[in-house]
Amino acid sequence: MKFIDTIKNIWKIEELKNRILVTLGLLLVYRFGAQVVLPGVDAAELANLGTQTQDGLLGLLNAFTGGAFANASVFALGIMPYISASIVVQLMGIAIPYLQKLQKEGESGRKKINQITRWLTIAITLVQGPGYIYNLFATLPADAFVIPNQTVFVVSSVIIISTGCIFSMWLGEKITDKGIGNGISLLIMVGIIATLPQSFVQNFSSRVSGDGGGMIMVLIELVIWFVIILASVLLVMAVRQIPVQYARRTAGGGYEKNVFGSRQYIPLKLNASGVMPIIFAQAIMFVPAAVAGLSDSEASQGVVAAFSDIFGFWYNVVFALLIIVFTYFYTAITVPTNKMADDLKRSGGFIPGIRPGSETSEYLDKIMSQITLPGSIFLALIAIFPAIAVKLLNVQQGWALFFGGTSLLIMVGVAIDTMQQVNSYLLNRHYDGLMKSGKNRKAVA
Numbered sequence: 001m002k003f004i005d006t007i008k009n010i011w012k013i014e015e016l017k018n019r020i021l022v023t024l025g026l027l028l029v030y031r032f033g034a035q036v037v038l039p040g041v042d043a044a045e046l047a048n049l050g051t052q053t054q055d056g057l058l059g060l061l062n063a064f065t066g067g068a069f070a071n072a073s074v075f076a077l078g079i080m081p082y083i084s085a086s087i088v089v090q091l092m093g094i095a096i097p098y099l100q101k102l103q104k105e106g107e108s109g110r111k112k113i114n115q116i117t118r119w120l121t122i123a124i125t126l127v128q129g130p131g132y133i134y135n136l137f138a139t140l141p142a143d144a145f146v147i148p149n150q151t152v153f154v155v156s157s158v159i160i161i162s163t164g165c166i167f168s169m170w171l172g173e174k175i176t177d178k179g180i181g182n183g184i185s186l187l188i189m190v191g192i193i194a195t196l197p198q199s200f201v202q203n204f205s206s207r208v209s210g211d212g213g214g215m216i217m218v219l220i221e222l223v224i225w226f227v228i229i230l231a232s233v234l235l236v237m238a239v240r241q242i243p244v245q246y247a248r249r250t251a252g253g254g255y256e257k258n259v260f261g262s263r264q265y266i267p268l269k270l271n272a273s274g275v276m277p278i279i280f281a282q283a284i285m286f287v288p289a290a291v292a293g294l295s296d297s298e299a300s301q302g303v304v305a306a307f308s309d310i311f312g313f314w315y316n317v318v319f320a321l322l323i324i325v326f327t328y329f330y331t332a333i334t335v336p337t338n339k340m341a342d343d344l345k346r347s348g349g350f351i352p353g354i355r356p357g358s359e360t361s362e363y364l365d366k367i368m369s370q371i372t373l374p375g376s377i378f379l380a381l382i383a384i385f386p387a388i389a390v391k392l393l394n395v396q397q398g399w400a401l402f403f404g405g406t407s408l409l410i411m412v413g414v415a416i417d418t419m420q421q422v423n424s425y426l427l428n429r430h431y432d433g434l435m436k437s438g439k440n441r442k443a444v445a
Contacts, residue, residue, distance in 0.1 A: 009426060016180075016425040023179030026171050027190050033075045033167070034068035034191070038160060040153045041072045041136070045144030049136070060282070060310060063401055066191025069132075074164040076132055077125060079187050082169045085120035087280065089113060094333055118169065125165045129158040181421045182414055189414040192407050195398070203399035212394075221395060228385060228404055232412040235378055238270035240371050242364070246349045264349075268367060270375040272335050275409045277326035277376070278383050281319055282406060285310075288318075311387040311397060320380040327376035337364040382409065 011017055037043045050070045062069040065078035093099040099116075102109035133154050137145075147153040168187060175183030203221070206212050244264050285307060292303035306314045341361035343349075350356045354363045385404030389395040401407050 006426070010422065013425055016422065019178065019180050020422075023175050023186070026175050026179065026183075027186065030075070030168060030171050030187055031066065031190065031194065033164065034066050034073050034078075034194070035071060036074050038072050038074060038076070038157050040145060040147035040157065041140075042144045042146060043072075045140055046070070046072055048139050048141070059397065060401065060406075063192055063195050063398075063407055064188060066194035068191070072136060074160050075168055076161055077128055077165050078191060079165070079168045079172060079184055081124040081128060081165050082117070082121045082172075082184065083188075083279065084124050084283070085117045087276075087283070088120060089117050090333075118166075121165065121169060122162060125162040126158065129161045130154065132161065133157050180418060182417050185410070185414045185417070189411050192411060196402055199396065199398035199402065203396035206396055217393075221389075221393065221399075224389070224393070225403060228382065228408065229412060231378075232382060232404075232409055233416065235271050235375070235382065236274075236409070236413050236416055238375075239267040240270065240367065241265040241267055242367065243352060244344065244349050245352055246347065266340070266364075268335075268364075268371060270371050271327070271379055272368070272372070272375075273327050273330035274413060275406055276330050277323045277379060278406045278409065280326040280330070281322035281383075284322055285315065285319055311390045311400070316384040316387045320384050323380040323383055324376040327379060328372055331368060331372050335368055337361050337368065340364060379409075 010020070037046075049072060058069070061080070064080060065073075065076065068075040068078055089099070093103055093113075099113065102112050105112075137150075145153060147156075169184075172183035172187050175181070175186055177183075179186075204218055207218050207221075208214055242265060244266055246264070289304045289307040292300040292307070294300075306312055307318075309315055338361050341357060341364060344351075344360060345356040351360055351363060354360050382404040383406070386400040386402075389400040389403040390397055395403065
């Protein structure tokens with residue numbers, strides 16, 4: 001089989017083999033840490049915490065941490081504070097001149113930005129850590145805490161959770177440097193995948209017992225799941241190619257076409273923002289319930305109920321609208337059409353029929369607006385499909401999280417990126433990659 005031959009080819013490349021083994025080893029360490037319960041907490045008394053994280057927003061957070069949140073683990077917050085810090089730094093980069101300057105300084109600027117992100121991660125963890133500990137006090141019975149001194153337990157647990165987050169961040173960076181890349185994304189993906197088997201088994205049990213629909217409904221769900229995966233792959237990989245020709249200026253100030261050969265293309269992604277709009281929107285969706293919870297009025301409690309149910313109607317309507325808005329916002333700050341137009345002009349490139357410079361920038365802006373609209377709507381539909389699966393197909397809520405949303409898109413996106421990383425090693429050594437079939441390539445002199 002071609003797949004087996006490809007695996008053999010991977011094993012022949014010593015550097016790639018070592019990187020894969022390092023990656024697997026570090027991921028194993030991360031998963032082991034997710035099972036280590038905080039000192040001073042009786043692991044046998046965590047049933048209430050598991051019930052609290054079965055659904056809702058906490059269930060989603062538990063899925064991202066691979067069950068570490070429900071385990072009261074030393075990695076309870078996972079890598080999420082780092083993700084939050086990265087988002088904040090990116091947003092601050094729009095308004096703060098110092099960060100804008102760092103972004104233009106290349107590798108040295110990137111290192112400084114990474115250092116700022118790490119310090120901000122620690123600050124966020126020191127805020128979220130106490131909140132998590134006090135949630136344990138509110139959720140677990142009193143005899144679940146072995147350490148009688150509450151102050152000692154809180155301080156020590158916050159330090160341990162913060163250290164666990166920093167260690168998770170270090171693991172991700174080591175996977176990026178010494179492994180196959182995409183370290184932080186791989187940690188999130190592995191955490192999500194870790195909860196998939198249990199969620200499927202629970203849904204399977206509910207289907208085959210009683211009036212759940214039996215094996216037929218299980219097969220229908222699996223078919224729909226694979227269709228959503230294919231749709232997610234399309235969303236991640238779909239691009240619109242903009243033709244570009246290269247030329248040099250003539251004595252009269254015009255352009256002499258096709259001096260450097262055939263036409264090339266600028267690939268503009270249908271979804272240039274990835275899963276970031278969903279992450280932004282998900283963060284905002286925590287706010288209404290938190291603010292409304294400060295009041296005891298009937299209207300406020302209604303808002304809390306509506307925005308605490310991630311499968312509810314109003315939650316998903318607002319969620320979808322925010323995703324569309326943030327898709328345009330994030331695309332605008334990550335796709336610099338002005339810079340693309342300037343780079344094309346300096347290199348003697350131009351889009352046929354469009355004058356170089358400002359007209360090229362306006363044309364690229366127009367194209368991005370045209371393809372971002374369907375891309376954002378498609379992204380929003382995939383993001384809210386778990387709610388559709390729960391309401392229309394009566395899918396178990398834990399299993400429904402894998403029918404779309406951030407979970408599925410992260411798994412698909414990271415899997416494709418990882419395959420491309422491995423593929424590049426294979427192609428460089430003249431082997432066919434994971435995304436290609438055929439025999440070993442011969443070296444070209």
